[in-house]
Amino acid sequence: MAAPxxxxxxxxxxxxxxxxxxxxxxxxxxxxxxxxxxxxxAARCQLAEVGAADLSLRAVARELGMVSxxxxxxxxxxxxxxxxxxxxxxxxxxxxxxxxxxxxxRADLEGRFRAVGRAIRRWGLAHPYEYALIYGSPVPxxxxxxxxxxAASRTSLVLTGILADGHASALGAPGAExxxxxxxxxxxLGTQLGGDVPPPxxxxxxxxxxxxxxxxxFELFGQLHNVVDERxxxxxxxxxxxxxxxxxx
Amino acid sequence: MAAPxxxxxxxxxxxxxxxxxxxxxxxxxxxxxxxxxxxxxAARCQLAEVGAADLSLRAVARELGMVSxxxxxxxxxxxxxxxxxxxxxxxxxxxxxxxxxxxxxRADLEGRFRAVGRAIRRWGLAHPYEYALIYGSPVPxxxxxxxxxxAASRTSLVLTGILADGHASALGAPGAExxxxxxxxxxxLGTQLGGDVPPPxxxxxxxxxxxxxxxxxFELFGQLHNVVDERxxxxxxxxxxxxxxxxxx
DNA sequence: CAAGTTTCGAGAGCAGTGCTCTTGACTTCT
DNA sequence: AGAAGTCAAGAGCACTGCTCTCGAAACTTG
Numbered sequence: 393m394a395a396p397x398x399x400x401x402x403x404x405x406x407x408x409x410x411x412x413x414x415x416x417x418x419x420x421x422x423x424x425x426x427x428x429x430x431x432x433x434a435a436r437c438q439l440a441e442v443g444a445a446d447l448s449l450r451a452v453a454r455e456l457g458m459v460s461x462x463x464x465x466x467x468x469x470x471x472x473x474x475x476x477x478x479x480x481x482x483x484x485x486x487x488x489x490x491x492x493x494x495x496x497x498r499a500d501l502e503g504r505f506r507a508v509g510r511a512i513r514r515w516g517l518a519h520p521y522e523y524a525l526i527y528g529s530p531v532p533x534x535x536x537x538x539x540x541x542x543a544a545s546r547t548s549l550v551l552t553g554i555l556a557d558g559h560a561s562a563l564g565a566p567g568a569e570x571x572x573x574x575x576x577x578x579x580x581l582g583t584q585l586g587g588d589v590p591p592p593x594x595x596x597x598x599x600x601x602x603x604x605x606x607x608x609x610f611e612l613f614g615q616l617h618n619v620v621d622e623r624x625x626x627x628x629x630x631x632x633x634x635x636x637x638x639x640x641x
Numbered sequence: 642m643a644a645p646x647x648x649x650x651x652x653x654x655x656x657x658x659x660x661x662x663x664x665x666x667x668x669x670x671x672x673x674x675x676x677x678x679x680x681x682x683a684a685r686c687q688l689a690e691v692g693a694a695d696l697s698l699r700a701v702a703r704e705l706g707m708v709s710x711x712x713x714x715x716x717x718x719x720x721x722x723x724x725x726x727x728x729x730x731x732x733x734x735x736x737x738x739x740x741x742x743x744x745x746x747r748a749d750l751e752g753r754f755r756a757v758g759r760a761i762r763r764w765g766l767a768h769p770y771e772y773a774l775i776y777g778s779p780v781p782x783x784x785x786x787x788x789x790x791x792a793a794s795r796t797s798l799v800l801t802g803i804l805a806d807g808h809a810s811a812l813g814a815p816g817a818e819x820x821x822x823x824x825x826x827x828x829x830l831g832t833q834l835g836g837d838v839p840p841p842x843x844x845x846x847x848x849x850x851x852x853x854x855x856x857x858x859f860e861l862f863g864q865l866h867n868v869v870d871e872r873x874x875x876x877x878x879x880x881x882x883x884x885x886x887x888x889x890x
Numbered sequence: 891c892a893a894g895t896t897t898c899g900a901g902a903g904c905a906g907t908g909c910t911c912t913t914g915a916c917t918t919c920t
Numbered sequence: 921a922g923a924a925g926t927c928a929a930g931a932g933c934a935c936t937g938c939t940c941t942c943g944a945a946a947c948t949t950g
Contacts, residue, residue, distance in 0.1 A: 418946095418947080419946075419947090420896095420897070420898090420946060420947070424897090424898095444778075445694045448935085448936065448937090449936080449937065449938090450935080450936065450937080451936095458899070458900090459899065459900055459901070460936095460937085460938085461899080461900070461901080461902095461938080461939080461940090462898075462899050462900070464937095464938075464939085465897080465898060465899080469937080469938080470936095470937065470938090524778035527862070527864070528777050528778025528862070529693075529773035529774075529777025529778055529862055530862055530863055536863065536866075541867060569881075570878070571874050571877070571878065573871045573874045574869075574871050574874040574875060574878060577869060577870060577871050578869075581868065581869070595878065598869065598875065599852070599879060599882060602852060602855045602856045602859050602879075603848070603851060603852040603855055604855075605855055605859070605864075606851045606852055606853075606854060606855015606856065606858065606859075607851045607855065609855065609858065610851050610854070610855075612778075613776070613777070613778055613779055614779055614785065615776070615854075617785075618790060619830065620823075620826060620827075620830070620847065621826060622822045622823050622826050625820045625822045625823040626823060626847070628820070629819070629820065629823060629844065630848060630851075632818075633848060667918085668917080668918090669917065669918075669925095669926075669927090673926095673927095697906085697907065697908090698907085698908065698909090699906080699907065699908080700907095707928070707929090708928065708929050708930070709907090709908080709909085710909080710910080710911090710928075710929070710930075710931095711927075711928050711929070713908095713909075713910085714926080714927065714928080718908080718909080719907095719908065719909090
């Protein structure tokens with residue numbers, strides 16, 4: 393409590409970093425990996441409490457019983473730490489979507505879509521600050537490095553996978569009043585995604601994609617406050633509509 | 642350049658606050674109102690440069706040639722300044738939507754909707770940080786005071802106004818597979834909005850509402866990066882879809 | 891095994907932040 | 921004219937991100 397001016401902390405000697413003898417690909421590297429993970433974990437914990445804007449490098453250092461400058465051996469800056477958290481968040485959401493998709497019979501397209509949609513919303517509600525980190529307003533000077541895009545596309549890939557299976561199995565893409573510029577771009581995007589989704593169907597996918605995250609964001613960011621309380625019912629209703637639009641029924 | 646440690650600044654004597662003699666409803670009150678506006682203006686300016694998270698009270702004070710503590714005479718905290726900016730942003734967007742709506746013949750529902758949608762997107766693109774302030778992730782500890790809801794609903798009122806006019810003029814609300822809980826709530830919401838919009842139509846309005854801001858947010862927050870470049874075409878395409886869903890054609 | 895190199899944690903320090911409190915000058919009301 | 925209220929300024933506190941240096945470990949090489 394006393395002793396100001398300098399950084400002190402009752403060290404919690406959990407994993408003292410030298411109780412472990414050598415061997416196995418370098419002790420240093422292993423300890424480093426562990427500490428990196430611990431820092432991220434503590435940061436994630438603090439993120440859930442105070443949000444990204446107030447995430448303090450010094451505070452996570454304090455919680456780990458180390459001094460703030462030591463953290464800079466693992467993350468060159470606060471932004472770099474945040475980037476790591478962003479990638480982790482994308483991966484966590486992506487994994488959630490993937491496992492939800494895998495839990496339903498491949499032929500049950502409607503069931504798969506519904507499961508994935510619910511999983512996305514559920515994850516967002518359970519990790520609001522991590523969701524805000526990836527789908528909220530980007531932090532000011534920050535530009536997402538390309539490392540994030542791979543992690544970011546996992547969730548989208550699950551969604552387009554369902555679309556591709558739907559198109560392959562039978563029904564698919566009727567209407568074709570797609571403006572030329574959009575059409576060619578969606579064609580490129582379709583092949584780039586590897587999937588077999590024709591532009592008109594992919595366009596509907598975009599609508600659903602934006603609508604779905606729009607709905608989750610509205611709920612999480614307080615835009616439905618004093619507007620709709622029956623959020624579960626609303627989302628299920630929206631799910632039905634998206635399923636109808638994608639002709640997954 | 643020299644002289645550290647204390648807050649100094651070459652005072653820009655614009656509006657010296659005592660070059661004006663008495664009269665007219667209190668000089669003090671007028672000067673106070675002007676200075677309040679100037680602070681907000683400077684803050685808005687800084688907001689556009691560095692974003693909300695890095696908005697510094699000291700910096701806006703510096704820009705106005707005053708000392709930071711003086712600003713606290715006008716805004717009790719940084720959050721209070723931000724709240725003022727949020728309300729202003731809601732009002733700016735609402736005014737934009739209203740004037741767009743007013744610029745089209747009342748009977749031309751599709752034209753009105755299209756104009757309002759474009760106005761919303763245009764305003765967002767022109768004021769990304771202000772848009773992020775109101776439709777992005779909320780700042781951590783912050784809870785929107787009820788002052789904001791009036792300003793926030795202006796835009797929604799324009800949209801529901803179009804819906805109400807559409808319902809009154811003729812066509813409207815067919816499908817009725819609305820779950821009971823949602824139905825009753827939308828009924829309440831409908832009357833609360835004063836408009837004459839039956840629940841099924843209002844439900845579609847919600848879908849469009851969330852979809853529209855979802856689309857604008859995705860574009861502004863970088864989610865379409867490396868996905869869709871033809872943003873204009875995409876938004877117009879979405880507009881068509883929403884118009885179809887609302888049967889405004 | 892010993893010498894040299896790299897990596898690490900600690901500490902001090904800088905510039906910046908939000909916010910508080912006090913002080914003295916000024917305006918406004920009685 | 922005196923009392924009451926309002927204001928900008930300054931000093932200061934606790935905090936932040938980040939840099940730099942230093943000594944002690946951990947590795948690598950001879």
